[in-house]
Structures are given as structure tokens and as C-alpha cells.
Amino acid sequence: MSTATRGPSARLDPSDFLDVDSLLSDEERLIRGTVRDWVRSRVLPGIDDWFERGVFPREVATELGELGLLGMHLEGYGCAGASAVSYGLACQELEAGDSGFRSFVSVQGSLVMFPIRRYGSEEQRREWLPRLARGEAIGCFGLTEPDFGSDPGGMRTTARRRGSDWVLNGSKLWITNGGIADVAVVWARTEEGVRGFVVPTDARGFSTRDVHRKLSLRASVTSELILEDVVLPESAALPGVTGLKGPLSCLNEARYGIVWGAMGAARACYESALEYARTRVQFGRPIGSFQLTQRKLVDMLVELSKGTLLALHLGRMKDEGRIAPQHVSLGKLNNVRAALEIAREARGVLGANGITLEYPVIRHMNNLESVLTYEGTNEIHTLAIGEAITGLPAYR
Numbered sequence: 001m002s003t004a005t006r007g008p009s010a011r012l013d014p015s016d017f018l019d020v021d022s023l024l025s026d027e028e029r030l031i032r033g034t035v036r037d038w039v040r041s042r043v044l045p046g047i048d049d050w051f052e053r054g055v056f057p058r059e060v061a062t063e064l065g066e067l068g069l070l071g072m073h074l075e076g077y078g079c080a081g082a083s084a085v086s087y088g089l090a091c092q093e094l095e096a097g098d099s100g101f102r103s104f105v106s107v108q109g110s111l112v113m114f115p116i117r118r119y120g121s122e123e124q125r126r127e128w129l130p131r132l133a134r135g136e137a138i139g140c141f142g143l144t145e146p147d148f149g150s151d152p153g154g155m156r157t158t159a160r161r162r163g164s165d166w167v168l169n170g171s172k173l174w175i176t177n178g179g180i181a182d183v184a185v186v187w188a189r190t191e192e193g194v195r196g197f198v199v200p201t202d203a204r205g206f207s208t209r210d211v212h213r214k215l216s217l218r219a220s221v222t223s224e225l226i227l228e229d230v231v232l233p234e235s236a237a238l239p240g241v242t243g244l245k246g247p248l249s250c251l252n253e254a255r256y257g258i259v260w261g262a263m264g265a266a267r268a269c270y271e272s273a274l275e276y277a278r279t280r281v282q283f284g285r286p287i288g289s290f291q292l293t294q295r296k297l298v299d300m301l302v303e304l305s306k307g308t309l310l311a312l313h314l315g316r317m318k319d320e321g322r323i324a325p326q327h328v329s330l331g332k333l334n335n336v337r338a339a340l341e342i343a344r345e346a347r348g349v350l351g352a353n354g355i356t357l358e359y360p361v362i363r364h365m366n367n368l369e370s371v372l373t374y375e376g377t378n379e380i381h382t383l384a385i386g387e388a389i390t391g392l393p394a395y396r
């Protein structure tokens, strides 16, 4: 490229082609760098083994707490009070390691600590938030049921009043962290509408069963929660919200993290494919020298660059208090779809090597299939955006 078209300060970093770095503050870069280093030293060396064995290394919870990543975008009670952009950057770096780690942090911070912080009593906040922030306690979020996923309003789990107590019955399925949790935020049908309950997992009548034989998000615990006459005091109910808007507001927080996280997984796939294409020789030349391969790599880079800018834009909107759930839907819809396309394309570039755990690509690709489904499927986000622009709901 001639100097006439490329100024002296322009830099073309294959991993940050549009210099998104320059749009971040020093503090944001510091947080991102800290998480990136931690992922390099603590996640990447062990992830293939954890993924293969289907385990989440529970012991990292306190390390994530020490790093200030648990409930990091919340204020007080031991939480870091970081900006939405910083939280997003942390999600991006964690998911560049593995979606299971980002899922752990999303569930703990956005699906468990967020509702306790926003809708909980002072007593609930004091009891749970500092321990959850330190990673000494692990939380899970029970909304989905075997027969009600995209349509949680149909849930069958009930909470009935008995004297001054609540009695919970029902089951929840596909619950991240369920089998390792100390506390579950469980959403149940009551006479007043859907309400949230803070359920210690050692409560009598509460049990879990892990989901096995997953081919996606294997370094993450996914479980069924079973509630059989679980008796809880009045103080276990979240006092600050009634109705589906409670759980939906939590999901909106968590899926904001996915907007960023998906780009982390995508970046890892793109970087792996780029490196491979530069070094793998076929027909006497690196495969990266073939036009067809370059087109694949460039398509990946274009989507990665757009998706990263979209995440940052949504993060700035969130920090300015201007973000609507439908904005987040657009980000989740686009970035997970783009990340999956990047992962699948990268897998192909790696040829046979692309199907092994020697490279991170197929692990990310398989993980992203879960990310596509949870926190609202593509179809549900399409319908949410469709309703926003037409004024016409089309769910039924």
C-alpha cells in the first residue's frame, strides 16, 4: 500500500484491524489485558482436558472473584462497580478462552447477583452478594423447564403460601451451574404472578441431576433442578419484582455479555485459522496464498470487526443508560450468528485438524451452538426486533 493511502500512524493489526483498541480508555484496556492474561495462564492450558472430560474446574471461582469479575458491573456489597464496556471486554476475553467460563461469570453476575442486587431485600443482599462476589458461593438461575423454554410464561413450577412460609414444587432444566450451586434463584408461579425465590441448595426437598452426554459447553455444568415441597420463609422471595419482567430483565443483562463473548470465541477461531493458513502448505504453497482461502479469512475479519464495533456501541449505550432490550436482542442475534459462521468457516480452513481438540476451533464451534440457543434463540430475538419495528407481536 502506498504512503499516499496509508498514513504514517495507520496500523493493520490482523486481530484488531479497525484499531478498536484506540476507542477504549486506559482502564478498559487494563481490565481487558488482565483477563486476557488470566485466560492464557489459567484457562488455555487446561481447557481441552476439561472439555473432553466434561468438567468445570470449580476451584477457579475464587480466582474469578479475586479478579473482581463476579458481579463486576454491580455496585456495592463487594462488587467491582465496573462499566458495562469493561464487563463486556471481560466477557470477550473469557469466551476467547471458552464459552463455559463466560457462561459461569454471566450466570453468577447477571442471572444470580443482578436480581438479588436489584430486586432483593437488604438481608438477601448482605447474605449472598459478598460471598458470590468472592466466588466462595456459586449461584444458578432456574427459569427454563422441560416443557417451557422460549415461552417461560407457561411455567409449571409453583410457589404456594402456607402460613408464613412458601412451598415450592416443580422442576427446572438446562440450568447452568445447577449441580455445583450453593444458591439458586428460582422463578415460580404464585397467585400474584411469577416471583423469584432465593433458594439455598441445601434446603430440604431441593435436589439436582446433571445433564450428561452434551457435545457443547462441556466445560460447564448443566443440570436439572428438582423442587419437592421445598419450604422457604417469606424472606426467601425477592420482594422487588412480580411478573415475567423479573427474569427477562436478568436475561437481558446476561445476553449483553454474550454480545461481547461471542466475538471473543470468533476471534479465537479466526486467529487460529489465520495462523494455520499461513503455515499449512498444499500444492507447494501456504493455503493462505490461495484466493479462496483469503476470501474466507477476510469474510471472517469483516464480520469480526463489525461485531466487535457493535458490541462496543451497545456497551457505550448501556453505560449512558440509553439501551433497550431490543438493542441487546439485535446484538445477540447478529454476533452469535456471525460467530458461528466464523467458527464453521475456520473449521473448514483447518481441514482434518479442524475436527480435533488440538485446535480450539471445533470446541468453540460446538459451544456456540449452545450460545445460539440459550438467553433467547435467534428466532425469539428476531421476533422481539420484528415487534419493535412493526408494532406487531408475532410469537403466537
Ligand SMILES: Cc1cc2nc3c(=O)[nH]c(=O)nc-3n(C[C@H](O)[C@H](O)[C@H](O)COP(=O)(O)OP(=O)(O)OC[C@H]3O[C@@H](n4cnc5c(N)ncnc54)[C@H](O)[C@@H]3O)c2cc1C
Binding pocket: 107, 141, 142, 143, 144, 146, 147, 148, 149, 150, 151, 173, 174, 175, 176, 177, 217, 222, 370, 373, 374, 375, 376, 377, 378, 379, 380, 394, 395, 396
Ligand atoms: C447449555 C445450556 C445452558 C442453559 N442454561 C440455562 C440456565 O442457566 N437457566 C435457564 O433458565 N435456562 C438455561 N438454558 C435453557 C435455554 O434458555 C433454553 O434452551 C432456551 O430458552 C430455548 O428453549 P428450548 O430449549 O426449550 O427450545 P424451544 O423453546 O422448544 O424452541 C425450539 C425451537 O423452536 C423455536 N421457536 C420457539 N418458539 C418459536 C416461535 N414463536 N416462533 C418461531 N420459532 C420458535 C426456537 O427458536 C427453537 O429453534 C440453557 C440451555 C443450554 C443449552
